Amino acid sequence: MSSSSALFSLALLAALLSVPSSLAQTAPSPSVPSGPPNLTAILEKGGQYTFFIRLLNTTQVAAQIENQLNTSTEGLTVLAPTDNAFNALSAGTINNLSPEQQVQLVLYHVLPKFYSLQSFLTVSNPVRTQANYGLNFTGQGNQVNVSSGTVETQLNNVLYSQFPLATYELDKVLLPAQLFESPPPASSPPPPSKSGGSSTTATAPSTSDKSSGLVDRSWTSGAGVVVGVVLMVLMGGGLA
Ligand SMILES: *[C@@H]1O[C@H](CO)[C@@H](O)[C@H](O)[C@H]1NC(C)=O
Ligand SMILES: *[C@@H]1O[C@H](CO)[C@@H](O)[C@H](O)[C@H]1NC(C)=O
Ligand SMILES: *[C@@H]1O[C@H](CO)[C@@H](O)[C@H](O)[C@H]1NC(C)=O
Ligand SMILES: *[C@@H]1O[C@H](CO)[C@@H](O)[C@H](O)[C@H]1NC(C)=O
Numbered sequence: 001m002s003s004s005s006a007l008f009s010l011a012l013l014a015a016l017l018s019v020p021s022s023l024a025q026t027a028p029s030p031s032v033p034s035g036p037p038n039l040t041a042i043l044e045k046g047g048q049y050t051f052f053i054r055l056l057n058t059t060q061v062a063a064q065i066e067n068q069l070n071t072s073t074e075g076l077t078v079l080a081p082t083d084n085a086f087n088a089l090s091a092g093t094i095n096n097l098s099p100e101q102q103v104q105l106v107l108y109h110v111l112p113k114f115y116s117l118q119s120f121l122t123v124s125n126p127v128r129t130q131a132n133y134g135l136n137f138t139g140q141g142n143q144v145n146v147s148s149g150t151v152e153t154q155l156n157n158v159l160y161s162q163f164p165l166a167t168y169e170l171d172k173v174l175l176p177a178q179l180f181e182s183p184p185p186a187s188s189p190p191p192p193s194k195s196g197g198s199s200t201t202a203t204a205p206s207t208s209d210k211s212s213g214l215v216d217r218s219w220t221s222g223a224g225v226v227v228g229v230v231l232m233v234l235m236g237g238g239l240a
């Protein structure tokens, strides 16, 4: 008995091994992800998130998300504005923000919980983000809108939705009303601040002085290039 069942096992093994590889690949097998999902890779695959990837990186929020995805029991949701969304902002919108404000802007697009598209339909507003401000979600049918108070747009496309990470495409950057009370003028200097403004804006006391210094430097050079390219494109397009 035992020797025949051993033979049977061997025959079964041989049969399994001889299955053509194409069949073996299409066979339904539970795909076990080897680690937490890689947000940067997901966005790179999307092909239109260069600006957001860069911001995630320079603000070091990308590293924070990577760490959170590995440890969070709630998961995360990332609302990813496209390059067109960033290009549509008036010049200096991002660049005029302090490094800390840039971090807040990016964190405003990260929710500390996994939300399927359906779950946004019944969520209670405002929804907490990883920034200091919340977002409002409204839905109807399959359409979900998100509002920062100053900006409202629709969740266009599901880039990824498998716990612990949900990622949606946005065609607008969500500007927190608290950072953008009124649209910043495109080509005038920032309004003069109170007396002694130069010293108060120099370095805000922060627990992350080292990292904000890094953010500042890398961002400044990057933004210069981006603004330059945008200007060239705009001028070229306008003259053509
Ligand atoms: C995530 O993907 C990016 C781009 O493909 C890669 O540079 C990075 O090393 C990956 N991170 C991890 C933790 O695998
Ligand atoms: C992120 O920044 C590091 C340097 O801080 C750089 O080496 C890396 O290429 C950047 N990654 C992306 C995807 O921009
Ligand atoms: C995730 O956490 C485990 C231990 O909790 C660690 O071994 C692993 O390197 C972490 N992976 C990443 C991508 O951080
Ligand atoms: C979502 O916003 C669009 C405009 O961007 C509007 O036409 C639509 O009615 C809104 N939908 C919901 C469910 O609020």
Ligand SMILES: *[C@@H]1O[C@H](CO)[C@@H](O)[C@H](O)[C@H]1NC(C)=O
Residues within 6 Å of the ligand: 125, 126, 134, 135, 136, 147, 148, 149, 150
């Ligand atoms: C969310 O909606 C509430 C109630 O309508 C409103 O008071 C609040 O300002 C809204 N917040 C945002 C971020 O849109």
